[in-house]
Amino acid sequence: MITEDANKLLDRFRQKGEDILGGSKYSTALGLNMAEDARLLSQGKMSEEQFVQKYEEKVSKEFNQHLAMVEEPKKDGPRWGMVIDLRKCVGCETCTVSCKAENLTPPGVSYNVVMVEEKGTFPNVNRVNIPRPCMHCDKPPCVSVCPVRATYKADDGIVVQDNDRCIGCRYCMVACPYGARSFDFGENYDEMTSYGDVTAPEHGMDRGEREKNKTPIGTVRKCNFCFHRLQRGEEPACVETCIGDARYFGDLDDPNSVVSKLASSPRAFRLKEEYGTKPRVIYLR
Amino acid sequence: MASIQAIKNEMQTEETPTVNVEKRFKIWIASLILLMVVGGGAIAYRAIEGLAVTNLNNFVPWGAWVAFYIFFVGLSAGAFLLSTLIFVFGMYQYEKVGRYALFTALVCMIVALTFILLDLGRMDRAFNAMTYWNVISILSWEVRFYLIYKVLLATELWFAMRKDLIILAMENKGWKGKLSKFLALGSTDISKEAVKKDHRWMKILGIIGIPIAIIGVHGGTGTLFAAVAAQPYWNTPLFPIIFVVSALVSGTALLIAMYVIQRKARGLDVDLPMVKALSTLMIFFLVIDLGLEFYEFLVAGLSQKPDKMAVLSVMFTGPYSWSFWGVQLFLGAVVPIFLVMSKRTNKSVGTLAIAAVLVVIGIIGVRFNIVVPTQIIHPLKWMPEGYYAPNLIEWLSSVGVVAMGLLIYSMGAKALPLEVSDEEVMDHV
Incomplete structure (x- = not known):
């Protein structure tokens, strides 16, 4: 009894799509078909192109509107960026150590450092730790000065160093406003047994044993966002090992990524913004 | 014909020098070779062990070799521009140093490029700088300008010497004549018209050379520094201009010193009025240079920008501030200005030559203070x-490279007709 009454009651308030569309001056069948196909489109069972082709003519006849594909900028793969939360950084230098271990950088070469800023006078003092990898600038000064184009901006946002072309003039080191580049003088951690036997898979490339006058010795080296790890779907070593989870890594072109959201935070800033280098490493103060 | 006869006489006096001069030259060459061997050892050590044997580090990646490189590029540009005063602007009162100026410019350029080659982390890839071109890199442009400039210098020098090479080839039956015959490249015309044509060519090449030397070679080298936004001390539009003016200072000074020293060493008399005129010119350039630098420091000091002030404080009060106050300002400017301006001292060729040498040394200080202090501040x-x-290896190899330059110069001065007789000068005046 109750269910029947309830159903009757519901029927009075339930509205049918056909009835609503029937009240409109436009074609009901067209609206329903389009809604149906829009569902297929969203499920990926129909391509946008097919949808536009199917309805372009009808839409313009019925609604006097032009149906066309949305011109999206061509996008191939992510453009990497990093966010470093200075409030979470405890200054433990794990990033520096893990970077050295991952990339097997020789003495004097460190892709990452952690700098310390102490402010105020006792008792009102404050200490901020500022980790500094390569900023992977969108307008990199190192790239514009290189006489042989040995360093360049890759499509994925990484500023790459081609150690097989670099002549070792060190102009890029002088031109980098962040001091993020180092020259490989060829020194080794001699106290470590078989240090030179293992090579870092920089740029996903194995160069064999580290020897005198052999690349990358005599060339300029820099952080490459652990490109070899990215290729395996892993985060850069410094991001993965950070004990305070202060580093975030992701696609800055993707508006839904964590880094994009953090980058729009009011706390976000970049180092030396006035230089117009447009760094892809963003800090949260 | 009279002038040819005069040249012949001049050459004869030079070819029968006293035993003393001949001996002096041999000792000079021997000591240069000795220095080259010592320096060559240091260079070989550096080539085998890499840049790790230098004191360069990741804070200061550019050091003594870069300073010497810009020093010699400056000398070259300065010497060349002085030669254009003669061959383009017709100041024939300086003509006696004209060919020396061109030859000095060429040798200095060879020395400069040797220094920069030494400085490369991968010397074996030096040719990459030619095969790859980054159009927005000023350094990439410089490499090409240096090459064009060297070719231009050699061509202009050839036109300047052409007539004398032909005469030498005819008169001299020894190795010098054979060399001259080879260098004359089959040219035989020594008529007045042909010589006039030579002078026209030199004028044309000089005119082409002026923008190449000012904008391309040395202004460009200054721009190489000035365009680095990350180094606030370099990053001023005045910087390339200071480079060019200091090039004129050092180039003129070097020519005075070279001219006086080699005339004295060969026991020949020195043209005092010309040396005096050149010294005044040198001081004129030096005063402009000091004025530009004064405003550079004044504006920086008054605007109190922290990053620039940090560099200036390293320069003025740091551990190497003696090179600024002592070498660059006192020895390189105050003393020579006094020596050339004072009526008591400017009548002696010796004092003027000392003033010129001091100016050259002062400019070495200028170049070091351009390169190093700004890098001290991260x-x-x-x-x-x-x-x-710089450590011992860097000093020794620098001495070796400079000795190589001096050796090329000495050999060239002996083998090539770089002297110009008084009669020939009179001809053009």
Whole structure:
């Protein structure tokens, strides 16, 4: 009894799509078909192109509107960026150590450092730790000065160093406003047994044993966002090992990524913004 | 014909020098070769062991070799521009140093490029600088300008010497004549018209050379520094201009010193009025240079920009401030200005030559103070200060490269007709 009454009651308030569309001056069948196909489109069972082709003519006849594909900028793969939360950084230098271990950088070469800023006078003092990898600038000064184009901006946002072309003039080191580049003088951690036997898979490339006058010795080296790890779907070593989870890594072109959201935070800033280098490493103060 | 006869006489006096001069030359060459061997050892050590044997580090990646490189590029540009005063602007009162100026410019360029080759982390890839071209890199442009400039210098020098090479080839039956015959490249015309044509060519090449030397070679080298936004001390539009003016200073000074020293060493008399006129010119350039630098420092000091002030404080009060106050200002400017201006001292060729040598040394100080202090301050204020002083390997190899330059110069001055007789000068005046 109750269910029947309830159903009757519901029927009075339930509205049918056909009835609503029937009240409109436009074609009901067209609206329903389009809604149906829009569902297929969203499920990926129909391509946008097919949808536009199917309805372009009808839409313009019925609604006097032009149906066309949305011109999206061509996008191939992510453009990497990093966010470093200075409030979470405890200054433990794990990033520096893990970077050295991952990339097997020789003495004097460190892709990452952690700098310390102490402010105020006792008792009102404050200490901020500022980790500094390569900023992977969108307008990199190192790239514009290189006489042989040995360093360049890759499509994925990484500023790459081609150690097989670099002549070792060190102009890029002088031109980098962040001091993020180092020259490989060829020194080794001699106290470590078989240090030179293992090579870092920089740029996903194995160069064999580290020897005198052999690349990358005599060339300029820099952080490459652990490109070899990215290729395996892993985060850069410094991001993965950070004990305070202060580093975030992701696609800055993707508006839904964590880094994009953090980058729009009011706390976000970049180092030396006035230089117009447009760094892809963003800090949260 | 009279002038040819005069040249012949001049050459004869030079070819029968006293035993003393001949001996002096041999000792000079022997000591240069000795220095080259010592320097060559240091260079070989550096080539085998890499840049690790230098005092260069990741805070100060550019050091003594870069300073010497810009020093010699400056000498070259300065010497060349002085030669254009003669061959383009017709100041024939200086003509006696004209060919020396061109030859000096060429040798200095060879020395400069040797220094920069030494400085490369991968000397074996030096040719990459030619095969790859980054159009927005000023350094990439410089490499090409240096080459064009060298070719231009050699061509202009050839036109300047052409007539004398032909005469030498005819008169001299020894190795010098054979060399001259080879260098004359089959040219035989020594008529007045042909010589006039030579002078026209030299004028044309000089005119082409002026923008290449000013904008391309030395202004460009200054721009190489000035265009680096990360180094606030370099990053001023005045910087390339200071480079060019200091090039004129050092180039003129070097020519005075070279001219006086070699005339004296060969026991020949020195043209005092010309040396005096050149010294006055040198001081004129030096005063402009000092004025530009004064405003550079004044504006920086008054605007109180922290990053620039940090560099200036390293320069004025740091551990190597003696090179600024002592070498660059006192020895390189105050003393020579006094020596040339004072009526008591400017009548002696010796004092004027000392003034010129001091100016050259002062400019070495200028070049070091351009390259090093700004790098001591890290671009990020939270980083510690760097430190750099050239070590023994860098000094020895530098001595070797300079000795190589002097050897090329001495051999060239002996073998090539770089002297110009008084009669020939009179001809053009």
